[in-house]
Amino acid sequence: MRLGVGGQSSLLMALLLLLTCLHLGMSLERISYAPQLSSATLAGRLTQSTFTLERPRGQFSHLNIADFDAIWLVLAHSNATQSFTAPQRVEDTPVPANLPQRGYYITLRANRALYPGGQPGNELRVLRVANNTRCSLITRGCHHPLPGPGPYRVKFLVVRDRGPMAETDWSSETCLQQAKALQAAPGPQSAGTMVIVAILSVLLAVVLTTLLTLLIYTWYDTCGSTSISGPGELACMKRYNTHHMFSPSAEVGS
Incomplete structure (x- = not known):
């Protein structure tokens, strides 16, 4: 199908209008x-x-x-x-x-x-x-x-x-902050930290030993003395002799 001059001009104008609209839209x-x-x-x-x-x-x-x-x-x-x-x-x-x-x-x-x-x-x-x-x-x-x-x-x-x-226009790049992991201090600081930890460990051991000794001494001292106990309680008694039971006068009189 062949178009006349008028038809070709109308088709060309429609194409130009379409391209213009597309260009404006983009x-x-x-x-x-x-x-x-x-x-x-x-x-x-x-x-x-x-x-x-x-x-x-x-x-x-x-x-x-x-x-x-x-x-x-x-x-x-x-x-x-x-x-x-x-x-x-x-x-x-x-x-x-x-x-x-x-x-x-x-x-x-x-x-x-x-x-x-x-x-x-x-x-x-x-x-x-x-x-x-x-x-x-x-x-x-x-x-x-x-x-x-x-x-x-x-x-x-x-x-x-x-x-x-x-x-x-686009802005320049923006980088947000990042969380930083905790790291051990290098070199001499690390060695100093180890010395402090060792000293504290020794002091802790001394304190624990002292407390244990004190507890043992208190327990033996309690068992070596007289204690008043209620029914059903275990009592530790220390034998006590009065002086007049072994005096010479007491033996003669008996």
Whole structure:
């Protein structure tokens, strides 16, 4: 079946429109900003399961971004950033339970009103990531404590009803703290510890020997003296002779 000139032009226009739509659906506006760790000296800035970011102040004040657009934080293993695909539907949003398989999930939904521009006031404006212990791993937007030390990378993703529309750059790698196993002190400290342990052992043996000797002496001393006992009790008696029984006058009189 051969198409006329008008039909070919219409088909070409339809193909161009389709390609344009696909291109617009796949490409996201790039926001020249990379999230970074908080520079403030905070307790818990980095822990074994959480970390703290600077708030992206004024980074979403573009005309194309509306107040009602959702701003998500994408958290991914460092080696999974290349495979990240922005979800086109809300129900496809990856949750923390997807981290082991996909290597990433989306959390901390906000809007640009929470990230205003200008100089910050006295209030410390930071984002604590993965510090919610009360949410479920299958709940959308949950930022449950992270399961391992990482490294992790994050970026912000702006999503509208019809799908994602803008994103920031990925942050640099963040490694969480790791628990350190207790190790024996090397060299002279180890030898000194052994000497202290030996001295304490000898002192303990002396104390135990003294207590045992005292108990034995007390037992023999108790059995060698008169004791008043009740019915059915064993009594240890010591023979005691009065002096007048063996005196000469007593023998003569008898």
